[in-house]
Amino acid sequence: DTGVSQNPRHKITKRGQNVTFRCDPISEHNRLYWYRQTLGQGPEFLTYFQNEAQLEKSRLLSDRFSAERPKGSFSTLEIQRTEQGDSAMYLCASSFRTGRDEQFFGPGTRLTVL
Amino acid sequence: QQPVQSPQAVILREGEDAVINCSSSKALYSVHWYRQKHGEAPVFLMILLKGGEQKGHEKISASFNEKKQQSSLYLTASQLSYSGTYFCGTENFGNEKLTFGTGTRLTIIP
Numbered sequence: 380d381t382g383v384s385q386n387p388r389h390k391i392t393k394r395g396q397n398v399t400f401r402c403d404p405i406s407e408h409n410r411l412y413w414y415r416q417t418l419g420q421g422p423e424f425l426t427y428f429q430n431e432a433q434l435e436k437s438r439l440l441s442d443r444f445s446a447e448r449p450k451g452s453f454s455t456l457e458i459q460r461t462e463q464g465d466s467a468m469y470l471c472a473s474s475f476r477t478g479r480d481e482q483f484f485g486p487g488t489r490l491t492v493l
Numbered sequence: 494q495q496p497v498q499s500p501q502a503v504i505l506r507e508g509e510d511a512v513i514n515c516s517s518s519k520a521l522y523s524v525h526w527y528r529q530k531h532g533e534a535p536v537f538l539m540i541l542l543k544g545g546e547q548k549g550h551e552k553i554s555a556s557f558n559e560k561k562q563q564s565s566l567y568l569t570a571s572q573l574s575y576s577g578t579y580f581c582g583t584e585n586f587g588n589e590k591l592t593f594g595t596g597t598r599l600t601i602i603p
Contacts, residue, residue: 383534414593419595419596420595420596421495421580421582421593421594421595421596422535422580422582422593423593424590424591424592424593427590435588435590470534470535477589478523478584478588478589478590478591479523479540479542479584479589480540481525481537481540481548482525482527482537482591483537484527484534484535484536485534486533486534487534
């Protein structure tokens with residue numbers, strides 16, 4: 380399968396715990412995006428990378444969220460001290476070179492914070 | 494600022510046509526359209542770029558009115574497989590970052 384993959388697919392955690400999600404983009408894609416989606420809403424932009432460089436981070440994102448893309452390959456999204464409001468689907472997408480290329484989305488990681 | 498989509502929901506019989514609209518209060522550099530089925534990831538449909546370039550699937554058509562900051566997606570002779578929620582993602586300021594609308598839920602019935 381050469382699509383975008385995400386792990387884990389589901390994560391249940393207790394409030395206050397840290398969680399980390401992984402995204403493996405399509406191999407030749409330089410751009411990688413993280414989005415958050417809640418029920419009935421469109422994906423909400425969190426951050427994006429061009430190769431290993433993080434180019435923008437949403438102002439809505441608190442300091443508890445951090446993302447990395449070492450070596451420009453896979454990416455991780457970490458949420459520290461989770462809160463119930465963090466419960467959502469976290470989507471990863473990749474595109475070939477620029478933001479004006481089509482984005483291929485992964486299946487997402489559903490986070491539930493108890 | 495989040496683009497506004499209309500209608501919020503529509504029900505069609507198989508074979509009927511639909512138009513989904515996306516409107517922004519800010520200047521648009523590009524508009525992206527995606528369809529998401531329940532429990533699945535969004536799937537790319539089309540990109541419309543400032544200046545008139547389009548990239549997308551042959552069976553999908555859309556328009557982009559730069560002056561009115563609007564885009565419309567045209568679904569003709571709808572099939573059952575067209576059911577899902579359609580999202581437009583808009584790019585403002587040329588920063589290549591998308592802001593998605595709240596979606597239009599399309600239901601096709603036999």
